[in-house]
Amino acid sequence: MTSWTRICRVDDIPVLGSRRVARAAGVDVAVFRNDQDQVFALLDRCPHKGGPLSQGIVFGTSVACPLHNWTIGLDDGCAKAPDEGCTPRFAVHVEAGEVYLDAVELASLSIDVQAPVAGPARRVLPIAPAA
Amino acid sequence: MDMRVKPRQKLVMVGNGMAGVRTLEELLKIAPGLYDVTVFGAEPHPNYNRILLSPVLAGEQTLDQIVLNPWQWYEENGITLHAGRKVAAIDRVRRVVRAEDGTEAAYDRLLLATGSNAFMLPVPGHDLPGVIAYRDIADTQAMIAAAAKYRQAVVVGGGLLGLEAANGLQRRGMDVTVVHVLPTLMERQLDAAAGRLLQQSLEARGLKFLMGAQTQELVAGDDGRVAAVKFRDGSQLDAQLVVMAVGIRPNTQLAESAGVHCQRGIVVHDTLQTVTDARIYAVGECASHRGVAYGLVAPLFEQAKVAANHLAQFGIGRYAGSLTSTKLKVTGIDLFSAGNFSGGGNTEEIVLSDPTAGVYKKLVLQGDKLVGACLYGDTVDGSWYFKLLREGRSVKDLRDRLMYGESNLGDTGHQGQNKAASMADADEVCGCNGVSKGAICKAIQDKGLFTLDEVRKHTKASASCGSCTGLVEQILMFKAGGDYSATPKKKALCGCTDHGHQDVRDAIRQHRLLTIAAAMQFLEWRTPNGCPTCRPAINYYLISTWPKEAKDDPQSRAINERSHANIQKDGTYSVIPRMWGGETTADELRRIADVVDKYQIPTVKVTGGQRIDLLGVKKEDLPAVWKDIGMPSGHAYAKALRTVKTCVGSEWCRFGTQDSTQMGKDLERALWRMYAPHKVKIAVSGCPRNCAESGIKDVGVIGVDSGWELYVGGNGGIKTEVAQFFCKVKTAQEVLEHAGAFLQLYREEGWYLERTVHYIHRVGLDHVKKKVLDDPANRKALWDRLQAALDGEPDPWFDFDRAGVDARQFGKLEMVKA
Numbered sequence: 005m006t007s008w009t010r011i012c013r014v015d016d017i018p019v020l021g022s023r024r025v026a027r028a029a030g031v032d033v034a035v036f037r038n039d040q041d042q043v044f045a046l047l048d049r050c051p052h053k054g055g056p057l058s059q060g061i062v063f064g065t066s067v068a069c070p071l072h073n074w075t076i077g078l079d080d081g082c083a084k085a086p087d088e089g090c091t092p093r094f095a096v097h098v099e100a101g102e103v104y105l106d107a108v109e110l111a112s113l114s115i116d117v118q119a120p121v122a123g124p125a126r127r128v129l130p131i132a133p134a135a
Numbered sequence: 136m137d138m139r140v141k142p143r144q145k146l147v148m149v150g151n152g153m154a155g156v157r158t159l160e161e162l163l164k165i166a167p168g169l170y171d172v173t174v175f176g177a178e179p180h181p182n183y184n185r186i187l188l189s190p191v192l193a194g195e196q197t198l199d200q201i202v203l204n205p206w207q208w209y210e211e212n213g214i215t216l217h218a219g220r221k222v223a224a225i226d227r228v229r230r231v232v233r234a235e236d237g238t239e240a241a242y243d244r245l246l247l248a249t250g251s252n253a254f255m256l257p258v259p260g261h262d263l264p265g266v267i268a269y270r271d272i273a274d275t276q277a278m279i280a281a282a283a284k285y286r287q288a289v290v291v292g293g294g295l296l297g298l299e300a301a302n303g304l305q306r307r308g309m310d311v312t313v314v315h316v317l318p319t320l321m322e323r324q325l326d327a328a329a330g331r332l333l334q335q336s337l338e339a340r341g342l343k344f345l346m347g348a349q350t351q352e353l354v355a356g357d358d359g360r361v362a363a364v365k366f367r368d369g370s371q372l373d374a375q376l377v378v379m380a381v382g383i384r385p386n387t388q389l390a391e392s393a394g395v396h397c398q399r400g401i402v403v404h405d406t407l408q409t410v411t412d413a414r415i416y417a418v419g420e421c422a423s424h425r426g427v428a429y430g431l432v433a434p435l436f437e438q439a440k441v442a443a444n445h446l447a448q449f450g451i452g453r454y455a456g457s458l459t460s461t462k463l464k465v466t467g468i469d470l471f472s473a474g475n476f477s478g479g480g481n482t483e484e485i486v487l488s489d490p491t492a493g494v495y496k497k498l499v500l501q502g503d504k505l506v507g508a509c510l511y512g513d514t515v516d517g518s519w520y521f522k523l524l525r526e527g528r529s530v531k532d533l534r535d536r537l538m539y540g541e542s543n544l545g546d547t548g549h550q551g552q553n554k555a556a557s558m559a560d561a562d563e564v565c566g567c568n569g570v571s572k573g574a575i576c577k578a579i580q581d582k583g584l585f586t587l588d589e590v591r592k593h594t595k596a597s598a599s600c601g602s603c604t605g606l607v608e609q610i611l612m613f614k615a616g617g618d619y620s621a622t623p624k625k626k627a628l629c630g631c632t633d634h635g636h637q638d639v640r641d642a643i644r645q646h647r648l649l650t651i652a653a654a655m656q657f658l659e660w661r662t663p664n665g666c667p668t669c670r671p672a673i674n675y676y677l678i679s680t681w682p683k684e685a686k687d688d689p690q691s692r693a694i695n696e697r698s699h700a701n702i703q704k705d706g707t708y709s710v711i712p713r714m715w716g717g718e719t720t721a722d723e724l725r726r727i728a729d730v731v732d733k734y735q736i737p738t739v740k741v742t743g744g745q746r747i748d749l750l751g752v753k754k755e756d757l758p759a760v761w762k763d764i765g766m767p768s769g770h771a772y773a774k775a776l777r778t779v780k781t782c783v784g785s786e787w788c789r790f791g792t793q794d795s796t797q798m799g800k801d802l803e804r805a806l807w808r809m810y811a812p813h814k815v816k817i818a819v820s821g822c823p824r825n826c827a828e829s830g831i832k833d834v835g836v837i838g839v840d841s842g843w844e845l846y847v848g849g850n851g852g853i854k855t856e857v858a859q860f861f862c863k864v865k866t867a868q869e870v871l872e873h874a875g876a877f878l879q880l881y882r883e884e885g886w887y888l889e890r891t892v893h894y895i896h897r898v899g900l901d902h903v904k905k906k907v908l909d910d911p912a913n914r915k916a917l918w919d920r921l922q923a924a925l926d927g928e929p930d931p932w933f934d935f936d937r938a939g940v941d942a943r944q945f946g947k948l949e950m951v952k953a
Contacts, residue, residue: 012948018941020664020690026947035948039664056706059694061667068667070694070702072599086593110950119706 008097008104014041015101022058022067024048025105030115033094034058035103036078038065043103044078045096047114051076051089054119092117143171146446147232147242149222149389151176153185154419154435155248156204161443163212165661169447172214173240175232179219180272181206184583186432188275189465192303196580198272203583215240225393227412244414244446247390247401251383251420251430256291260353265361266377269300278378282307285375289313289364291350293320295463297380298333301342302465304376312343312372314350314364324461324472328488329495329511336468336493345372353377385421385428400428405453407442418442424456431459436585444633451659452633460521462514462612469510471517471612474524475499476509485538498537503529505537516540518608529899532859541605564606567599572610579614587611602853629668631661636672636886643676649685651677667693672887675774675812679882682924689941695772698944699931700757708757709750712766713807716781716799716819717745723766730763744778744816746771755945761932767807768932774888775810776817779803780828784821784838793838795821798867802836805871806878808928809921812885812894815878816851830858833881833891834874839863843870847877847903848895856892859900862908876907876917883920 017023017037025033025045034048034057042065048058055071065078075084081093092114097104146162148155151174159172176182180202187201209216220234225245233239253268255261265285267277281288282304290301293315305311313320319330320337334344349367356362356375365371385400395411396402400423402410407422409415418438420430429435434457444452460473478484478499487496492512498520499507504527508520519541523530530537558564560573578584578593590607591598597607627633634642639658648654651673655665665673670691677685689697700708712727727747731739738750746769752760761768771777779802782788784795799819809815818827819836828851829835835846835858842865849858861877864870880903885894895903907914929937 009950011950016943016948018690018943021941021944023943024947026949032947053704054706056702059698059702059706061670061693062690063664063666063670064662071704073667105950 006095007107009107009110011035011103011105013101014043014098014103017043017103020062022060022062024056024058025110027110027115029111030113031117031119032056032058033105033110035096035105036062036067038062038078043096043098045094045105046076046078046081047092047094047117049091049117049119050074051083051091052087057091144169144243145241146170146172146244146246147240148172148174148246148248149225149232150248150250150419150421151178151180151182151216151218152248152250152419153182153203153432154250154439155246156182157436157439158246158248158418158442158446159212159214160204161440162446165443165449166447170244172212173217173242174209174214175217175220175222175234175238175240177219177221178271178273181209181216181218183272185271188269188272189299189303192275192278192300193306193465194303200580201583222389225389225395225415227393227415230414242414244416246442246446247395247409247415247417247421248419249386249389249421251428252386253379254382254384255379256350256381258350258352260355260361261379263353263355263361264359265375266353266379269296269378269380270383278304278376279307281376282309286310287312287372287374288376288378289372289374290378290380291364292378292380292382293317293344293346294323294380294382295321295461296383297378298337298463299465300378300380302337302340304378305340305342309376310343312345312374313337314345314348314366314372316347316349318346320344321463321470324476324509325470325511326477326497326509329470329472329497329509332490332493332495332511333463333468333470337465383420383430385423387421390415390417390421397423399423399426405441405455406445406450407438407454408445416442416446424454427456429457429459431461432585433457434459449633449659449661458521458525460517462517469512469514471510471514472508473517473521474505474507475501476507478507482506487538496538500530500534503531503534505530514612515609518612519605522608526897528897529901532900564610565594565596565599565603568595570594570596575607575610576614579611584611600853628672629666631665631669632658634658636889639673640676640680640886643673643680647681649677649681651688651691665691675810675887679810679924687939689939696774697941698754698757699761699768699772699938699940700752701772703750705751707751707753709748709771710752710757710760710764711742711746711748711769711771712764713769713803714746714766715803716779716796718796718800719747726764726766730760733763734760736760742771742778744771745780746778755947758935758942758945764932766932767930770807773810774813775808776803776806776815778816779806780816780818780832782819782821782826784819788821790824791821791838792840793821793843795819795827795836795838798836798838798843798870799827801867801871802874805875806921806925808925808930809878809882811878811882812887813890815881815891817874831855832858834858834877836870836874841865843867845870845873845877848892848900850890850892852890859895861900861904872914872918873907875921876914877903879917879921879924880906882924883917 022034022036032048034046036044048056050069052074055069057067059070060067066075068075074087082090094109095106182204184201184203190196222232223235224233231239231241253270267274288304288309288311290297290313293313301311301313319327320334351367352365353361354363361377363371363373387397390401391397395409401417401421403417403422403424407416419435438454441452441454463470482499482501485498494512497509505523558572562572564572575594575596584590597604654673674688674691678687694702700710734756736749740748742748779799781796781799785791815833817834818829818832820827820829821838829837831849831851837844844863845861846858847861850856931938931940
């Protein structure tokens with residue numbers, strides 16, 4: 005059974021923009037609003053190199069990843085050809101100007117996906133030959 | 136409201152070749168579902184790449200490999216394909232086409248893409264068995280079959296097609312003689328010197344030539360098959376296979392029989408509609424546009440784009456003709472020609488001839504422009520010359536180095552690496568994305584790619600920094616032949632429109648457009664709200680053309696500018712405060728250190744531009760970090776003034792002639808917050824030792840004993856470009872005014888994402904000098920406009936609200952507990 009959790013008002017999301025939704029566990033969810041006031045929700049992670057999709061430019065029903073400009077469909081979470089790969093999509097329900105996400109999905113979907121670790125990549129030292 | 140579904144219009148295409156199918160592809164891309172499409176093709180094959188018949192004949196590729204759109208493609212796109220059915224008649228009154236077998240199809244619009252026919256010399260015996268043209272798969276298969284059975288072949292015609300046929304037949308073991316009526320080969324693409332070199336190297340491979348020979352008759356043998364070719368001088372050559380490759384003629388028979396006006400091709404307007412009947416279009420080799428029927432692929436693709444645009448009822452595209460280039464597809468022979476390669480008239484020629492090394496190059500110039508090129512033996516720079524030719528820009532400044540090619544223009548990144556032909560498959564072409572030459576070749580072949588754009592999309596090569604673009608173009612040219620369609624003369628801003636950057640700029644200025652929506656509506660944008668390519672460009676044009684009137688649209692800026700910090704690979708940000716002229720104080724350093732501790736910023740680094748970079752800041756911390764640092768934004772993320780690099784100058788240096796640090800601080804204070812088409816970097820050196828590296832900056836200032844020298848258009852980035860001397864002035868105030876006026880001109884005329892060096896290349900340094908140096912009133916007007924635009928411009932880190940930074944972006948939404 006779907007239990008809708010209220011997230012924000014549609015107006016809280018900029019037109020052709022997005023907001024990030026913090027979850028208790030797992031990567032954030034990005035909620036997008038297009039110029040038709042449609043709202044979409046995707047895992048905030050590009051299938052290419054994990055870029056935060058919430059920070060991309062929204063156009064039509066797509067968002068361009070801010071890291072390497074992959075175009076991801078807002079309605080299906082999938083990269084536009086010839087790129088390949090999809091990011092999980094979350095169910096969205098809009099009623100009376102309020103945005104709702106599915107509580108079950110929020111608590112469970114893709115919580116095992118790792119967010120990129122903040123900070124510099126760990127420097128890997130060459131392995132010394134065994135003495 | 137009328138709820139009836141409007142029946143879809145019917146589009147019928149006659150001809151299933153490259154031009155026609157490309158038109159359908161373009162149409163499906165921009166207006167899917169607008170038409171029910173029916174295609175008639177005389178050949179029993181799906182659409183294939185005719186250019187690659189030569190490699191098939193030579194045994195380097197198979198037929199399967201050159202299919203562009205398999206049967207399945209037609210099915211998936213709901214296209215009815217009648218392959219192997221030749222259309223016999225068009226009934227323009229009933230709007231129906233009828234095939235030879237009686238199949239009929241009604242149309243609302245008809246697209247003729249009937250291509251061309253090989254021209255057969257009307258000599259006696261031309262219809263004997265064993266005499267064929269070289270045009271399609273059937274011809275190719277006939278030649279392959281003949282090569283397996285017979286020994287001697289004669290190819291009549293020493294043009295592109297004839298030589299490719301001869302090479303293929305020889306590779307399949309035949310003894311081949313090429314018969315040409317003129318004294319040199321490929322006279323339509325090469326001058327005599329290059330033609331002779333070509334003949335020599337083909338002879339060295341075992342081909343035989345009979346030049347200046349006029350074919351009189353083809354003689355039959357006892358079996359009724361062709362046995363010999365007889366010439367006007369009475370001599371004759373034995374041959375069991377004769378290939379006629381003396382030229383092609385637009386296939387206009389069908390159009391003519393339907394009363395459509397033809398004159399060396401089906402005559403079309405700039406919209407590719409026939410002059411006779413607006414419902415009927417013609418593209419490709421069968422069409423005659425402004426008196427020219429093209430026989431190469433690049434123009435056909437340009438035509439396809441315009442025809443599709445018109446069929447999709449956008450109606451804003453126009454075809455204005457094409458420049459063409461040629462490359463012979465004979466493995467191991469490098470040959471390229473484009474434009475007016477033979478010169479004459481009021482042209483000048485630059486020639487390099489080294490017959491022993493087998494290299495010949497000729498460049499033809501008219502005034503300051505390159506109008507033709509003919510290269511033999513070393514065609515590495517063919518694509519570059521072709522680009523210069525198409526763009527029609529002045530090569531005055533390059534003239535002395537033009538012959539030595541693009542790699543001699545100060546290319547550091549890929550110098551010596553740009554011989555596409557000699558690279559091994561494993562060699563890396565695109566250093567950003569790690570794409571090898573082999574991967575690019577494979578994609579070009581397997582996926583049937585023709586344009587740079589397609590290669591970028593499919594392989595990512597040259598899709599990032601772009602420094603390998605030339606190399607990728609060379610590979611494309613090498614692989615797909617000179618037929619590849621590169622950037623057309625006028626490049627559309629992006630896929631959302633056919634208008635180029637200049638059109639958009641002009642419209643915004645002339646029609647006083649103040650919003651992105653207004654600009655898109657005025658210019659009939661194809662997409663509802665553009666894309667990440669056009670929106671930032673339009674946004675820049677609006678705010679630079681109408682400062683303080685047009686409203687900045689944050690959602691049309693990339694994330695770096697929207698959140699005023701630079702996004703990093705893990706989604707954190709880097710923060711670089713502005714340090715005027717590279718100077719700082721103990722107090723500032725202390726605040727920076729405190730911020731690093733307080734927000735646990737993992738990395739602190741000094742940048743290449745004399746600044747301190749705090750890396751790994753979380754987005755939610757950005758506003759607090761800015762506030763605590765208490766220094767203005769360094770705009771290190773923006774298409775705007777970045778850094779003004781300085782040396783210590785006369786204040787400390789024992790060689791310094793001028794106070795470069797103060798000059799740098801003054802410049803930075805005068806120009807900061809200045810948005811531009813691309814990032815802008817400035818440096819000031821106190822003496823000609825040039826410790827601030829002013830020679831590779833957008834504006835470089837060098838102090839000399841008697842004043843300051845100004846340099847413009849330098850670039851230390853993707854491709855190092857040395858700045859050009861601009862002027863010498865006496866006072867610091869003059870430095871500000873000249874540098875500022877130059878940058879304002881660039882702001883007003885530069886295209887989005889065009890660095891100063893590329894802007895100057897496009898418009899010419901003379902133009903810039905005329906506007907800034909020769910016209911003091913205009914210089915002052917430019918400087919005043921810049922000041923007016925920057926006056927009161929808020930700093931996004933201090934004047935958060937006034938700068939319109941959307942605070943909502945930094946925080947996260949919390950789930951509301953029930």
